[in-house]
Amino acid sequence: MARSKKRLSFNINDSLTDRGYLPTEQTNILSSGIDQLSTNQLVNLFSEEDKxxxxxxxxxxxxxxxxxxxxxxxxxxxxxxxxxxxxxxxxxxxxxxxxxxxxxxxxxxxxxxxxxxxxxxxxxxxxxxxxxxxxxxxxxxxxxxxxxxxxxxxxxxxxxxxxxxxxxxxxxxxxxxxxxxxxxxxxxxxxxxxxxxxxxxxxxxxxxxxxxxxxxxxxxxxxxxxxxxxxLGKVYGNRMIDLSISNTKLLDRSLRILKELVQLERADAFQLLERCDGSVKLSLLVHTSKLSVEECRNLLKLNANNLRQTLAALGLPQLN
Known part of the structure; x- marks a missing residue:
């Protein structure tokens, strides 16, 4: 049985566009013999180029x-x-x-x-x-x-x-x-x-x-x-205080943030997170201000959901 030819899904006009002038399409002189390199040479070449x-x-x-x-x-x-x-x-x-x-x-x-x-x-x-x-x-x-x-x-x-x-x-x-x-x-x-x-x-x-x-x-x-x-205020210092607690790794990170910034032990931090619907940012403000969850939620809204800005508006010291 004769083998059918695979036809290109293009026409002759498509072949007129030559992108060889683009640097991303050109050949790299450093890799002209890349198919002959040892594995270690390949890894070293990629490592250098990736700088x-x-x-x-x-x-x-x-x-x-x-x-x-x-x-x-x-x-x-x-x-x-x-x-x-x-x-x-x-x-x-x-x-x-x-x-x-x-x-x-x-x-x-x-x-x-x-x-x-x-x-x-x-x-x-x-x-x-x-x-x-x-x-x-x-x-x-x-x-x-x-x-x-x-x-x-x-x-x-x-x-x-x-x-x-x-x-x-x-x-x-x-x-x-x-x-x-x-x-x-x-x-x-x-x-x-x-x-x-x-x-x-x-x-x-x-x-x-x-x-x-x-x-x-x-x-x-x-x-x-x-x-x-x-x-947008989703970070405090270098902590992601607006993270979504969707797994145990992120729960652990949230608990550690509360311990590092307001010195809460894990059990207390967990209870606070539960009260604040899993929001680290809200938990930090509730603990620091001693105000209710709802009051803190409203204060954050008034201050563009920015914890640093909210603490300043309340006259409270920034967290370490």
């Missing part, structure tokens, strides 16, 4: 800071954060968004990750959808994206139509638009308000942006989301 994402993030510190400072007032007025991307970039956004509720007790809709191809694309390839210029806008509209919100478009090479379309839509409706890519500004133009470029150079495996580019992007997303939450 570059940190340098790239540091080089974009001004733009990252600008993004954070522009996101905060929008959230304070009821806006949300949307990450959008395709493939690895989309998965990184979904991952960062998924970490916010347990870490900072945020509602799941506050920080959302949108990936080309939807839920199934988290586990299997759906990269063909990234070529659809209109799909990103449609996905955002389906989620109720509005001018109050902040959009972070993620694309290593800076050319993904799915993300470009989403960013253009965001600008049209006056939402805050932020782009994160790993190519210089003079190589690719991206329509956005804040343009974060994490220039990591060619990958050791040519074109595999799940390596350095993804590492730099993950670092930038960590900084952005964590810094926004710190500015």
């Amino acid at each position: 570059k994402p940190q340098i790239a993030v540091k080089g974009a510190s001004f733009e990252i800071s600008e993004a954070i400072d522009k996101i905060i007032p929008r959230i304070s007025k009821g806006g949300k954060i949307f990450y959008i991307g395709a493939g690895t970039s989309g998965r990184l956004g979904v991952l960062d968004a998924a970490e916010c509720p347990p870490t900072f007790c945020t509602p799941p809709e506050l920080v959302q990750g949108v990936i080309a191809g939807g839920y199934d694309a988290l586990f299997s390839s759906a990269e063909r959808i990234e070529d659809d210029l209109n799909a990103g806008q449609i996905d955002l509209q389906t989620r109720g994206f509005s001018k109050k919100d902040s959009l972070i478009g993620i694309m290593a090479g800076g050319t993904t139509p799915y993300v470009h379309g989403a960013l253009s839509f965001g600008k049209e409706i006056s939402a805050l638009t932020i782009a994160i890519s790993c190519v210089p500004k003079d190589v690719v133009f991206i329509p956005c308000d804040v343009d974060i470029r994490l220039v990591t150079g060619p990958e050791l495996l040519a074109g595999s942006t799940r390596l350095k580019a993804a590492t730099a992007t993950k670092m930038a997303l960590n900084i952005i989301s964590t810094s926004v939450m710190i500015r």
Whole structure:
């Protein structure tokens, strides 16, 4: 029986786009013989190359800071954060968004990750959808994206139509638009308000942006989301006082925070947490102020849910 030929799901016009000019697609001279290296040589080469994402993030510190400072007032007025991307970039956004509720007790809709191809694309390839210029806008509209919100478009090479379309839509409706890519500004133009470029150079495996580019992007997303939450009062000192107690590890962390900051023993701390519906922040204020749970809850609301600000308003000393 004759074997049927596998046909490409593209046409001849699709072959006219040459992305070889993108640094993320070029070959890295350091890895030209990577398939001939010993295992130890491979590990050492990757370890050296993985120092570059940190340098790239540091080089974009001004733009990252600008993004954070522009996101905060929008959230304070009821806006949300949307990450959008395709493939690895989309998965990184979904991952960062998924970490916010347990870490900072945020509602799941506050920080959302949108990936080309939807839920199934988290586990299997759906990269063909990234070529659809209109799909990103449609996905955002389906989620109720509005001018109050902040959009972070993620694309290593800076050319993904799915993300470009989403960013253009965001600008049209006056939402805050932020782009994160790993190519210089003079190589690719991206329509956005804040343009974060994490220039990591060619990958050791040519074109595999799940390596350095993804590492730099993950670092930038960590900084952005964590810094926004710190500015929103979800952190006191370096403790996550708005964490969601969803397992025994987080219960233990909550109890230790209460012991470290207000010297409560674990049994007493547990009882206080129960009275305060599992809120570490509320527990800290109740114990320190000696006021009722309801009074403390109202005081926090009056002070933007910021514990430091609430303690100052009450004339109480800050916690150690």
